[in-house]
Amino acid sequence: MLSRHRRRVAARWIGAGLAAALATVSYAVPAQGAPADVADTPIPSLKETYADYFNVGNIYSGRQTYQEDTPNWAQVDRHYNVMTAENIMKPDQLLPNANINLDTGTWDFTFDEADYFVNESLARDIKVHGHVLVWHSQSPSKLFQGTRDQARANMERYIKEVLTHFKGRVVSWDVVNEAFRDGLDTFDPETQNWEDFLRGGPGDYARSGWYTAYTTDMDVAAGESPGDFIYDAFVFARKYGPETKLEYNDFNVFQSEGKGKAIIAMATELNERYAAEYPDDPRQLIETIGLQSHNYINQTPAFACSDLTRLPELVDEAAEEWQPGACSNHASVERSLQMIIEAGFTANVSELDLQVWEAWNAEPEGSDRVNYADLDDPTVADRFYKDGFTYWVGKIENRMELEAIQAQRYAEYFAVYKKYSQDMDRVTFWGLTDYLNWRATHNPQLFNMDWSEKLSADAVADPEGWLGVKKPIIDESRLTGAIAWAESLDLRGKNYKGATLGAVNSTRGKANAVLRSNRTQGEVNAATEALVAAITALQPK
Structure with a gap:
């Protein structure tokens, strides 16, 4: 019997040899065929599927996103529990340049649309992530005109106004966005200074108003540097x-x-600087690093290779970068997550879309969506030989293979996310459908223009099923770490009071039992929390 995602392929395209093609590792499926009368079963709720792992989010693009009795709201309500405003909480939307009067010093904020979004989200039991406070783009230029001191004062005033206005309503904020330059392929922290690679710095073609302002009248002898704008924003x-x-x-x-x-x-x-300057604050200043993840399926493998991956059963080190199991230790989703987490940060996927056509070439079919077509539209076959689309020539035979490759990559990404989920808060998609995505003609999302599910929707809903993994993918890294912490202590009763010592030994035993069982992520999370709580409650004699 065909698996659920294979039935979905069959439902769209029936042709000679389909079943045989689907049974192989090849992506070959017929380019033409008659639709079959096979009912699609909608994928389960993504927010419920990943409830024990992380929040699942998407973007709010205007009031139509929450309009009742529309596919937009129906899908948001079904799948997402955290939302990010695509544009309306960016600086130039909250404070247009024209609303800053340099002569009088008055600022006229426009919070109406952002307030509607935030209040409606909370009323619908949806969390809000704020995007963004400090950015080189889509920001009123009057904020960073003048001297360093003037720009710094403007930054503080802006952040104070915005965070005070939304106090208690926004769970997290992108404080600084895209401060580093493009094309940074290698960096050695032992021999190089990160400030030399900021956007707008020497040798960079791009411009950053904040970087420029902070270099104006900069006192190097006093220890001032261009990167101070990042520190100030977070402080x-x-x-x-x-x-x-x-x-x-x-x-x-x-x-x-x-x-x-x-x-x-x-x-x-x-963070080290902040800890020295503000010793009474026990929290890190920068707590989370967000990976936007506007990635290309032919360039961005999910897995780390060799001994680094925690999913060796899924890795094929001989695979080309677009094939199943492709890996890289130089540039992979898994390796970046590892490094961020090992450095002590939470890692979030903040703007996810996986684009199927060739990088970069912006929008090969134009950005006005006039030439948009779903991947299962027969006209897509003509694109393979157009400039900007030719990467796939000689690699695959038809458009449905392309959709299957995208689904494979989505499944691999979510397998990785699940494996590192104990150090992740959310995965946010950047668009409700392909057509509603900022790069629509790259077909980067889970749903077609009419909200019908692509193969990628099935892959995200059940990555184990797509990848042929027999057991659920579980992140037990923090639980094993907590057990190791407990075992590093002297638990023989010499140093701690009996009741608290007994609680640690009991919860440690239960934690080990969870590891030996056919556990769920929720059970692992609960065991971790219980053991950490017991250890921190130890009372010395």
Whole structure:
């Protein structure tokens, strides 16, 4: 009997040899065929599927997103429990440049649409992630005109106004977005300074108003540097939003040996600086690193190779980068997650979409969506030989193979996310459908324009089923770490009071039993919390 995701392929395209093709590792499926009368079963709720792992989110693109009795709201309600505003909480939306009067010093904020989004989200039991406070793009230029001191004062005023306005309503914020330059493939923290690779710095083609402002009248002798704008932004965010989790967000963080390392070096250094300057705050300043993940299926493997991967049964070190099991230790999702987590940060996937066509070439069919087509549209076959689409020539035979490759990559990504889920808060998709995505003609999402499910939807809903994994993928790293912590203590009764010592020994035994059982992620999480709580409650004699 065909598996559920294979039935979905059969439901769309019936042709000679389909069943045989599906039974092989090949992606070959017929290019033409008559639709079969096979009912599709909708995928289960993603927020419920991943309830024990992480929150699942998407973007709010305007009031139509929450409009009752529409596919937009129906799918948001079904699948997502955290939402990010695509645009309306960006600085130029909350404070348009024209609303800053340099003569009088008055600022006129426009919170109406953002308030509607936030209040409606909370009323619908959806968390809100704030995006974004400090960014080189989509920000009023008057904020960073003038001297370093003026820009710093403007930054503090802006962050104070915004965080005070949304106090208690937003669980986390992207404090700084995309501060590093493009194309950072390698970085050595032992010999290089992360500040040399900031956007707008020497040798970078791009411009950052914040970087420029912070280099104006900069006193190097006094220890001032361009990267201080990142530190200041986070310090102000902690000051005016102490209840909020603070995140640094960037793209191409999967470049683990380059941008990934540079971001970790930056965040680590600024956290050490903050700990020295604010010793009474027990929290890290930068708590989370967000991996945007606007990735290409032909360039961005999920797995680390060799001895680094924690999913060796899924890795094929001989596979080309677009094939099942492809891996890389230089630039992979898994390796970047490992490095971020090992450095002591939470890792979030903040803007996920997996694009099927050739990088970069922006929108090969234009950005106005006039030439948009679902991947199962027959006209897509003509694209393989157009400039900007030719990567797949000679590799695959038809458009349905392309959809299957995308689904494979989505399944691999979510297998990795599950394996590292104890150190992740959320995975957020950047678009409700292919058509509603910012790069629509790259077909990067789980749903077609009419909200019908792509193969990728099945792959995300059941990555184990797609990948042929027999047991659920579980992240037990924190539980094994807690057990090791308990075993490193002197638990023979000489140093701790009996009742608290007994609680540790009891919960440690239960934790080991969970590891030996056919456990769920929820059971692992509960055992971890119980053991950590017991250890921290130990009372010395």
